Amino acid sequence: MANHVFHRNPAPMPEVALGEGCTLVDAAGKRYFDAGDAAVSCLGHSDGHVTAAIKAQLDKLAFAHSGFFTSAPAEALADKLIAHAPEGIERAFLVSGGSEAVEAAIKLARQYFVEKGEPERGHVIARKQSYHGNTLGALSAGGNEWRRGQFAPLLLAMSHISPCYEYRFRGEAESAAAYGLRVADELEAEILRVGPEKVMAFIAEPVVGATLGAVPAVAGYFARVREICDRYGVLLILDEVMCGIGRTGTLFACAHDGVRPDILAIAKGLGAGYQPIGAMLCSGDIYRTIVEGSGFFQHGHTYMGHPVAAACALAVLERILDDGLLARVGVLGTYLESRLVAELAQLPFIGDIRGRGLFWGIEIVADRGSKTPFDPALKIAPKIKKAAFERGLMCYPMQGTIDGKLGDHVLLAPPFIMDESQVDTVVATLKAAMVAVVEGG
Secondary structure (H helix, E strand, O other), rough: OOOOOOOOOOOOOEEEEEEEOOOEEEOOEEEEEEEEOOOOOOOOOOOOOHHHHHHHHHHHHOOOEEEEEOOOOHHHHHHHHHHHHOOOOOEEEEOHHHHHHHHHHHHHHHHHHHHHOOOOOOEEEEEEOOOOOOOOOHHHHHOOOOHHHHHHHHHHOOOOEEEOHHHHHHOOOOHHHEEEEEEEEHHHHHHHHHHOOOOOEEEEOEEEEEOOOOEEEOOOOOHEEEEEHHHOOOEEEEEOOOOOOHHHHOOOHHHHHHHOOEEEEOHHHHOOOOOOHHHHHHEEHHHHHHOOOOOOOOOOOOOOOOOOHHHHHHHHHHHHOOOOOHHHHHHHHHHHHHHHHHHHOOOOEEEEEEEEEEEEEEEEEEEOOOOOOOOOOHHHHHHHHHHHOOOOOOOEEEEEEOOOOOOOOEEOOOOOOOOHHHHHHHHHHHHHHHHHHHHHO
């Protein structure tokens, strides 16, 4: 049969036919436990409450352009998000995905300073080994060299400081607190280099997802970042597209660090895979500056505030917040961590196990003592993905962990609805795949 789909990767793939709980089933009947679909399917693949909400909304209204109407689902979703948002966050701009949310955040930051009478502020500072999306503005902010490389001539001029990546870059004689302050202070140095009057925003992931593999910042890092941003009037944009919406055990990942953003980007788990939706949340000060200035945000997409997507996301939040699943993430996350440590930590090729909640990364090394990575030509991470998939496990391995070229890790982001026996199966299957690849040649 002819295939006319332009897949991101043209290699043959099985056709998915059915979703049941934490499992996907292909057309041949083979089952795959979903522990790594980019941290999207937090409720699994057959949540009745969410599908009922989508069907009910379709019976009422499928679409109305947000340039003409608001809708009850969009209003209710924004209300629920803001009711649980970090201090100072007062408005929700509904979009269709993570890259759109980050693009909106960057453009809002720029318009805010134009409206304030500071049009010279247009520079964004981000971090190396970050990932903020694949549209050109988001890709410019991201520090994933593999994704950026061939598109470099098209990207906006943004600068990148070091990540807060304790396993690799904390000195042997340096405390975690001292390390956090040292790398946070790189932000101040970069602001001064560029010129404080030119810098509009600093963007970072509270827990770095795809590129580093579930790396949280050390305690105190984001508090210092917030102080620096306040000192120079720079907006703090937090990208929680992957790590937010309960994934780390709190609805917003920044709660772990006690940090207040000015702008926040969310997606992935917000729709749980049932609809494409994301949101850019902003402070009341930013919103009022726009409304009292030009009167409108000069940005938008056709499907923003989509009623069906909004109804879906509202139902997802009801499941997470009202049905006890958020607390479940903490319990399961503790158990998952214990099983990862028990089964993997002593393997000679495991360098680091890190994460929060149900968001965990395992860094794979050729030598644990020296932390020497494998030769990238060996393609350890892609081979682990293939070996796990053959065994019925979906995980999210990636190369280039250290600098875009060197390093391998595996990211786990399983559904919140899994149970302890499924945790055991995930860890055992991942271990078997890793051992087969690394020790089997």
